[in-house]
Amino acid sequence: MATIAEVAQAAGVSISTVSYALSGKRSIRTDTRDRVLAAAQELGYLPHASARMLAAHRSHIIAVSEPVHADTDDAAHMAFAMESTKVARTHGYDTLLLVDDDALDGMRRSAATQLADGIVVLDVDEDDARVALARSLDCPTVFVGIPADTEGLVCVDLDFEEAARAAVDRLVQSGHREIGLISHRVETLDRGSNFTRRFLRAFVAQCERRHVRHAVVHPNGHTAQGSVNRLFDALPGLDGIVLNTTADVASSLSATLTARGLSIPRDISVIAAGVSFSTARFAVPFDTMPLDARASCTAAVDLLVQAIDGGGLDPRIVLLPPTYIDQGSVVTRTPGYPPLRRVS
């Protein structure tokens, strides 16, 4: 590979002139700059990464910490890692992938060796060991997700609480009287997954505030079957379902209701909220407030780069407002015209 010295020689200038011409960090006469650029182009010059890192005290690398638990949704997490990478590239940063047990240890390592300029923490638990680590590291870090103790951290996430409230209000305001939430599997909540709990708590609180009958169930398998049964046990007049669950459970909901002689939205309205899959190709698409990996990662990486380049960043929690995608799975229910229903 060509070195900066070769470019300098070819352009008939000094090494520092080449460096400045390429970085633009000080003004260069236009014709010299052009000569330098031409020479660099000609030689296919690209600065040697480690030399640049060493001299500039900056690696232009962001570490992405992605544990991946047993109950993790691979497709969803792939999306977050990929989107982080794409956004990082727009800022001239590459991403180092830290997975599994190295998700924790790699943070320490890449910070201590100054391999990474900053860290994005994905798949955050309420009680996440990476929180304490991040505080001790002296390396800019942004969490995508909200742990229990956010003291001193920068966190970005969809506003799950607002999404839950909006889902409840949407159903209540369109005349629904008995609302069920199909949440995630209990294992996921027990593990400490931060957003599943936040959503659930906000759902219950908002239902109570609106004085609407409600129930919460957790799937025990990979279909909606059991969940639907338990919802009807708790709420015989169930007319609205909120989904904050996995793709497999959501995709089986229509068929499960059909088996009971019910259809969406004629008998039951459905809203999926805080989910990272699309329901557009379901037999019946659902109104959705998506958990948008791109949006979260863009906000997170932008903040991280700001912290790196701008030298620090004040702790803060950034909650992204949910957007509502109407697909016709929610209808207005008029009290005087209760829907026909055959409860089997």
Add this chain to the structure above:
Amino acid sequence: MATIAEVAQAAGVSISTVSYALSGKRSIRTDTRDRVLAAAQELGYLPHASARMLAAHRSHIIAVSEPVHADTDDAAHMAFAMESTKVARTHGYDTLLLVDDDALDGMRRSAATQLADGIVVLDVDEDDARVALARSLDCPTVFVGIPADTEGLVCVDLDFEEAARAAVDRLVQSGHREIGLISHRVETLDRGSNFTRRFLRAFVAQCERRHVRHAVVHPNGHTAQGSVNRLFDALPGLDGIVLNTTADVASSLSATLTARGLSIPRDISVIAAGVSFSTARFAVPFDTMPLDARASCTAAVDLLVQAIDGGGLDPRIVLLPPTYIDQGSVVTRTPGYPPLRRVS
């Protein structure tokens, strides 16, 4: 962070002694080494990554090129990227994630700047632009997948041809007479996905060699419905199905057959081959020859590290033999006792 000079001072030795004591690249008296190690431990010393890279002409970073097409199976690809990362760590390497359009350009960049010591190429098409690029790069590269022109390349993959042959033979030898293959969607084959084509060609060839009636169908949606219909149109006596398709299609097969009054394996035997999902939790689990991300990535990264550390590697194609997992979805069919069947 502590520098090597501080460790040297603390241990009362020279810089080079510290370097050698830690790398083990030359013999050091045990007590001096112990003193160095203790000092390093004490100071929490870790070598500055870019300084080490620059001096050693080695980054200890492997780039992972992962395009991600529209029809790509996110969960499967996440597995390959993650497994590559895990294996790389066992060799002391970190991985840089190159996605999307940067999957190609990032290869050039990370090789030219010597950011990466080597490259793993995932999700390989038959006619993949990264093949020509890899040849021009002067950076050790291993492909996980087999492109059409493998001249000069190192490629690793499951032996899909052997898997197809083994599936056909297993069915033929247990008395099956009419065999159908549910392949991937035509878009996937048209795009050039290398293994889907290899599997299909080998399946047909082996059926012809065994003189068994056969048919191949491609799903048009995300269920097996249409595929099954077309298989029965072509082969009214269908008694064996080979699946080399996506998880959604495979998971709907049982229900689709049930709807026709058929059950697995009583009426139809099923083998899933070259698939990266598990059928263990299906209503009826299938005999499977898995596409094992871990196995492929281990072989690939091991070869790559060998090429980096050993200075080069001869071109080669490494085909991993399929393993057969018996889950009881294939039974022996005796000609004298044709299975009862109600074709609807």
Add this chain to the structure above:
DNA sequence: CTGTTAGCGCTTTCAC
């Protein structure tokens, strides 16, 4: 077995 030192290729002061 250990120490001295010349780089690695770049960025960035400092001097002109």
Add this chain to the structure above:
DNA sequence: GTGAAAGCGCTAACAG
């Protein structure tokens, strides 16, 4: 507006 040169922190000859 440009150039000379001092590092960045480490590895690996080279010299004892």
